[in-house]
Amino acid sequence: MNTVAQMALVAAVGSALGLAANALSPHPAVLQQPVLSAAESGGGACAMPASDVVSRSTSAPPPWRPVRIGVDEAKGLCTACLAGFVDARGPHEFAHGHIQNAVHLPAAGHPDEAAVIAQLRTYALVVVYDGDYSCAVADDVAGRLRRAGLPDVRVLQGAWPAWVAAQGPSAAGMCGACGAEAFGK
Amino acid sequence: MKLLARAARIILGALFLWASVTKVPDMAAFAESVANYRIVPPSLVPVVAAAVVGVEIAAGVALMLNLWARAAALLLAGLLAVFTVGLASALGRGIDLACGCFGGTDAATWWTVLRDVVLLGLALGVAASSRPDPARAP
Numbered sequence: 243m244n245t246v247a248q249m250a251l252v253a254a255v256g257s258a259l260g261l262a263a264n265a266l267s268p269h270p271a272v273l274q275q276p277v278l279s280a281a282e283s284g285g286g287a288c289a290m291p292a293s294d295v296v297s298r299s300t301s302a303p304p305p306w307r308p309v310r311i312g313v314d315e316a317k318g319l320c321t322a323c324l325a326g327f328v329d330a331r332g333p334h335e336f337a338h339g340h341i342q343n344a345v346h347l348p349a350a351g352h353p354d355e356a357a358v359i360a361q362l363r364t365y366a367l368v369v370v371y372d373g374d375y376s377c378a379v380a381d382d383v384a385g386r387l388r389r390a391g392l393p394d395v396r397v398l399q400g401a402w403p404a405w406v407a408a409q410g411p412s413a414a415g416m417c418g419a420c421g422a423e424a425f426g427k
Numbered sequence: 428m429k430l431l432a433r434a435a436r437i438i439l440g441a442l443f444l445w446a447s448v449t450k451v452p453d454m455a456a457f458a459e460s461v462a463n464y465r466i467v468p469p470s471l472v473p474v475v476a477a478a479v480v481g482v483e484i485a486a487g488v489a490l491m492l493n494l495w496a497r498a499a500a501l502l503l504a505g506l507l508a509v510f511t512v513g514l515a516s517a518l519g520r521g522i523d524l525a526c527g528c529f530g531g532t533d534a535a536t537w538w539t540v541l542r543d544v545v546l547l548g549l550a551l552g553v554a555a556s557s558r559p560d561p562a563r564a565p
Contacts, residue, residue, distance in 0.1 A: 245497055245498050245501065246498075248495040248497075248498030249498040249499075249501055249502050251495075251498075252482070252485050252486055252489060252495060252498055252499055252502055253478075253482055253485075253502060255481075255485050256478065256481040256482030256483070256484060256485030256486065256502075257477070257478040257481050257482065258481065259481035259484050259485055260476075260477040260478045260479065260480045260481020260482065260484070261474075261477050261478070261481065262481075263447075263451050263454070263477065263480055263481060263484065264454045264473075264476075264477040264480070266451075267451050267452060267453070267454040267455075268452060268453075269452065269453040269454060269455045269456065270454050270455060271454045271455045271457070271458035271472075271473035271476050271477060272455070272473060273473045273474055273477070274473075275473065276468075276469035276470040276472065276473075277458045277459060277461070277462040277469055277472040277473055277476075278462060278469050406520055407465075
């Protein structure tokens with residue numbers, strides 16, 4: 243048997259083995275169900291936590307939670323300069339690429355945070371994003387901005403991958419205030 | 428030289444066997460990792476994810492037992508080439524994704540790409556050093 247035939251046989255046996263392993267897995271992939279990438283999955287990426295639904299049904303005022311904003315709406319606001327954008331990722335990720343005119347405000351803090359917040363106050367709406375589908379870092383930073391008194395802070399649904407996938411306006415380059423320090427220069 | 432080739436074959440086989448074993452407990456998570464590369468149509472992702480794991484198992488076992496080692500190594504080289512191109516393409520586009528390589532959720536970096544390139548070289552080396560030998564075929 244030649245090598246190509248052997249490869250085909252190993253691939254066929256392997257595929258059958260894989261399907262068997264999937265059937266035996268405690269958390270199998272559902273074969274009939276399409277799996278979308280996190281950036282394409284509106285429900286899976288930065289979705290409103292299920293606990294929000296519960297908190298709305300109680301009589302006590304619910305604690306503030308970052309409201310999500312869809313990437314299409316955010317793109318429109320970005321193009322029209324109607325919202326301030328905050329990048330909550332690390333300095334290297336920010337330098338590699340970020341939403342156009344976004345300010346860098348990582349979870350660890352910013353050397354000139356008061357000035358950044360003052361700049362953001364000029365916008366009626368501020369959109370925070372990070373690079374992870376869970377949006378945990380963006381949620382933290384959004385909470386910080388909210389506590390600083392910004393009236394309308396939202397978190398970008400789908401995070402940076404969704405923005406890239408939607409081909410939103412972006413730029414590259416390090417953060418002016420913290421770049422040199424963060425890059426050890 | 429023969430000893431080195433044998434060691435490379437066994438290491439490559441063990442590595443892929445280990446990689447596949449770490450994925451089996453949560454195949455759904457691995458399917459999500461595959462989807463995040465955005466190179467497979469969503470409807471095919473679960474089947475492709477299962478097939479990838481199975482091919483890793485079959486090729487890993489074949490390499491360790493020295494059965495059709497050349498074919499197994501070439502198959503793994505093909506998988507590694509796809510992984511490497513997919514990862515590099517995603518990182519180049521600024522997509523933040525988990526590699527899904529060893530069942531973990533660690534973010535992929537350019538180091539992951541470099542590791543895949545090294546493994547690709549190893550797989551091609553194993554394929555080159557394993558002569559097709561019909562007499563050995565089971």
